Amino acid sequence: MSIWDWSYVWEAWPYLYRGAIVTIQATVLSFVIAVVLGLIVALIRQSPNRYVSTTMTELVEFIRSTPLLLQVFFVYFVGPQFGILIPAWTAGIGMLGIHYAAYCSEVFRAGILAVEEGQWEACTALNLSRMRTWRTIILPQAIPPIVPALGNYFVGMFKETPILAAIAILEMLQQAKIFGANNYRYTEAIVMVGFFFLVFSLVASAIVQSVSIWLNRRYRLQ
């Protein structure tokens, strides 16, 4: 038995292809949830109402301080005991998104706080509405500098997707494991998965970097 056998590579390919599609879908979908929800949470935390902002802060702290796997298990296994049935896909993507929304909200918050106080004052002096101030003045200055940090979370989430296997979502690593178990041969499939993760991460980082450069140039920051 040789160390590396190309025939297994071709045989494993369809499995891994299906798995890769699931992995990418899961990453992109949950990242969208994380960014949108993270921004909303960050905005709520800026609320002048102290109770609202404190509650949000505590909630973020809670989510960040417990493991993602536990949160996914809780939603998927504990929920049904109380009659809340959530499909694996929804539970997995949703929880991955919510978990990272907590992290993303911190990033957004840092970006928002970095905008100079004078910008807010100029908006008041020009009588801009609150909504308009956020949308056209504050966020366009707050977001471009934090794109690299958000991008890091994107790559991080991508590498976290194997957690979804724990609730029987057939993402790439799970497919590799099934293939390996069927054929008593793991080397090729596992290595291929690793290679895919590596390539995808590098490509994603490059994309994030060019988006960041483009945004900063578009908004004349730095």
Added chain:
Amino acid sequence: MNEPMLRFENAAKGDEGLTVLDKPDTACNDKVMNEPMVRFENVTKRYGSLTVLDELNLDIARNEKVCIIGPSGSGKTTVLRMLMTLEQIQGGVIWVDGEPLTHMQENGQMVPANDRHLRRVRSKIGMVFQHFNLFPHMTALQNCMEAPVSVLGLPKKEAEARASELLDMVGLGDKRNHFPIQLSGGQKQRVAIARALAMRPKVMLFDEVTSALDPELIGEVLNVIRKLGAEHDLTMLMVTHQMGFAKEFSDRVCFFYGGKIVEQGPPDQLLGNPQNERTRQFLSAVLEAR
């Protein structure tokens, strides 16, 4: 000679004309003209236990140009910031153009103003800041168009025409598509003035607008302000360290010390022959630094 006749015709048409008859124009104008444009009535500002302004009373007439001078920490910038509603006040009432700014009347009682009231009355005031506070992600033109489009609801074309005209007035017509980062300090401040004017305010506030500028750029900004004062009906309130400019430009100079107006009067008198010891000390210290 035909005027009364016209009025009578209007009166026949409806209520609007009648009110004109009830209050002849001259009397109406007198009332408006005599009313101060800005009135600080017993205004107190505190940060915690520190009292920054202590029961300030100050009236500023229509089209009056008032310069505020004083040592740092005397509360002079706070006066402008309160008027711009950037600071909340702990006592008293600020009036603008005959109506309360910080308060509103509800069932005959004065209650703290809500957001809507603030936005409405605040629209009469424009402010220029020490550090410009231009929007860095917008061109000079866009900086001047943003508020007219989104607040006044001006069509883009009209806002652009207004912004261009103002940028021409401050001598930056050729820089309209430049971003703030591509402008010098003096140019930035002139864009900031144009941006504030684009909202057609009745009162303009200038908060140490030349303090962050290199000495050779101060003149171009002061020239624009001079021109504004000469050509437009604007009430101006200005915190400044430029004593020469205050002397030549203003109708009145107020000297602040320790949260109070210690002395005020026409610039020649206050700057030339101050009565108060504090004023004298301050002025001689300022002159010495020159």
